[in-house]
Amino acid sequence: MTSYNVLVVDDELDIRELIQEILTEEGYKVTVASSAREAKEARSNRDFDLILLDIWMPDTDGISLLKEWSESNQLNSSVVMMSGHGTVDTAIESTHLGASSFIEKPLSIAKLLRTVEEALAEKKSKLGSSRVSEFSSFINIGRSNSLKSLRSELRNIANIKSNILIFGEEGTGRVQYAKYLHNISNRSINPCVVCDAVTMSSSNAEAQVFGEEIQNKVLPGHLDQANNGTLIIKNLSHSDTRAQYLLQTVLESDQYKRVNGNAENQLNIRTIGIAGEDYIVDIEKGKLSRELISSLNIKTIHIPPLREHAEDIPDFIKYYVDELVDTQDLVFRRFSVAAQNRLRNFPWPGNHIELKNIVQRLLINGLSEDVTLDEVESELQKEQNKGENFIQKDLLSLPLREAREQFERAYLQQQLILCDGKVGKLAKRVGVERTHLYRKLKSLEINFNKKEV
Structure with missing residues (x-):
C-alpha cells in the first residue's frame, strides 16, 4: 500500500524521535521539523497528507503557524495539534483554523495511531480517494532539485488567474501535473475537465467547446463543464486548425456563445494547455497556432524528462x-x-x-x-x-x-x-x-x- 507523507513539528527531540519511530514502523513516510522555520522549509519541498503540529515552540507557535497557512490558502494537509497540559482549550480553538483534531501529551501510542488514522480518513472522505492519491503519490515522488523546483513553482502559481502552458516530452506526466495544479488551487472544489484536442474536428469543434442548444435544451460543451474550475487541453499540436482558432478567440474575449444559442456567456475558467517539448517547432511548421499559444503561455511550465533527474x-x-x-x-x-x-x-x-x-x-x-x-x-x-x-x-x-x-x-x-x-x-x-x-x-x-x- 502506498505510504502517506507525515510531517512532525515539535521542538522536543525525544517527542520527534518517538513519533517518527512509531509512524515509520506503521508504514508512514515521516519527516521531522524542530521549528516553524524547518516546517515551512519541509513544506516547500513536498506536500504532506498530515501534519502533527506542536502548539508551544520557541520561534513561532503552532497556532500562529496554522493561522498563517490557513489564511494564505496553503493548507492542503490534515493537521493534528499536539498539546501539553493546560493548552487543551487552545487546541480546540485551533480546529476553527482548519485543524482536524488534537492529541494531548504525554502521548499514548494507541491514541496517536488512532488519531492519525482518523485524520487521514477524514481527508480522504472530503477530497475523494483519487484526489488524495494525486496529492500524496506521483507528484511528491522525487528528491532531485529539478522536481523540488517544479513542485515549488506549481505551488507559487496555484492561485493565479492567468492561463498556463505546460510542455514537455510524452510520458512525463504533464496532465497529472496540470490536475495537481487545479487540486491545490482555490478552484479545487469546482470541476477539472480534461479535453483531448485530437477529438476535435472542423465539424464538431464548436459544439464540443462551446456547447449546443437544441429545442430549449442545453448540451454543455467543455467550457460549460469546466465553469468556475479548470479546463486542461492536451495534444494541442494535433488539434484541428478550426478548433485552435475557436479556443484562441474565446480565450481572448472571455466570452462564448453556444451553437444555436443567443446569449453571450461569460468565461470563468482557468485554461491549462499541454504541448510537446518541441512546440516552438510545431508553431514554425504551422501545426500549432502562434496566437493560441500566446493566449495560453502567460505562464509556462516545463516538465523535465526522466533522464534529466x-x-x-x-x-x-x-x-x-x-x-x-x-x-x-x-x-x-x-x-x-x-x-x-x-x-x-x-x-x-x-x-x-x-x-x-x-x-x-x-x-x-x-x-x-x-x-x-x-x-x-x-x-x-x-x-x-x-x-x-x-x-x-x-x-x-x-x-x-x-x-x-x-x-x-x-x-x-x-x-x-x-x-x-x-x-x-x-x-x-x-x-x-x-x-x-x-x-x-x-x-x-x-x-x-x-x-x-
Whole structure:
C-alpha cells in the first residue's frame, strides 16, 4: 500500500524521535521539523497528507503557524495539534483554523495511531480517494532539485488567474501535473475537465467547446463543464486548425456563445494547455497556432524528462511497484541495487510510461522475490530493439544537420547520466576537450552541473 507523507513539528527531540519511530514502523513516510522555520522549509519541498503540529515552540507557535497557512490558502494537509497540559482549550480553538483534531501529551501510542488514522480518513472522505492519491503519490515522488523546483513553482502559481502552458516530452506526466495544479488551487472544489484536442474536428469543434442548444435544451460543451474550475487541453499540436482558432478567440474575449444559442456567456475558467517539448517547432511548421499559444503561455511550465533527474528513478520504481501491487494484485518483488542502478542509466525515451511498463512486466514475469540485473537487461534490450528502427527511420527523415544534432543530444545526455552529471568525467569518457564540451552542451541545451564551470 502506498505510504502517506507525515510531517512532525515539535521542538522536543525525544517527542520527534518517538513519533517518527512509531509512524515509520506503521508504514508512514515521516519527516521531522524542530521549528516553524524547518516546517515551512519541509513544506516547500513536498506536500504532506498530515501534519502533527506542536502548539508551544520557541520561534513561532503552532497556532500562529496554522493561522498563517490557513489564511494564505496553503493548507492542503490534515493537521493534528499536539498539546501539553493546560493548552487543551487552545487546541480546540485551533480546529476553527482548519485543524482536524488534537492529541494531548504525554502521548499514548494507541491514541496517536488512532488519531492519525482518523485524520487521514477524514481527508480522504472530503477530497475523494483519487484526489488524495494525486496529492500524496506521483507528484511528491522525487528528491532531485529539478522536481523540488517544479513542485515549488506549481505551488507559487496555484492561485493565479492567468492561463498556463505546460510542455514537455510524452510520458512525463504533464496532465497529472496540470490536475495537481487545479487540486491545490482555490478552484479545487469546482470541476477539472480534461479535453483531448485530437477529438476535435472542423465539424464538431464548436459544439464540443462551446456547447449546443437544441429545442430549449442545453448540451454543455467543455467550457460549460469546466465553469468556475479548470479546463486542461492536451495534444494541442494535433488539434484541428478550426478548433485552435475557436479556443484562441474565446480565450481572448472571455466570452462564448453556444451553437444555436443567443446569449453571450461569460468565461470563468482557468485554461491549462499541454504541448510537446518541441512546440516552438510545431508553431514554425504551422501545426500549432502562434496566437493560441500566446493566449495560453502567460505562464509556462516545463516538465523535465526522466533522464534529466535519473537520481529519482529508484523512488519511482518503488512507487510503481506499490501502485501495481495495490491496483492489479501483482506479486510484490524487490528490485536489487544493481537492477535499480541499471534502470537509472537507461535514457527512457518514453519517460514514465516506459518505466511503468517495464516495472509491470518484471512483476508479472518474475519467479523469484528479487528482480535481478539479468532480468532488467533482458527487458531493456527489448525496449532498445523496438526503438532502433524508429530512431533510424526518424533520423533518416531529417536533414543532415538536424539528424546530427538530435544524435549528439541523445548521445551526450546518456553519457552524462553514466558520468553522474560530471562534465569533467564526461570529457574523458567521450574524448572531447573540456572547454569545447561545455560549449557543445550549452548549444544543445543540455543541463549540466554548472558548479564545475
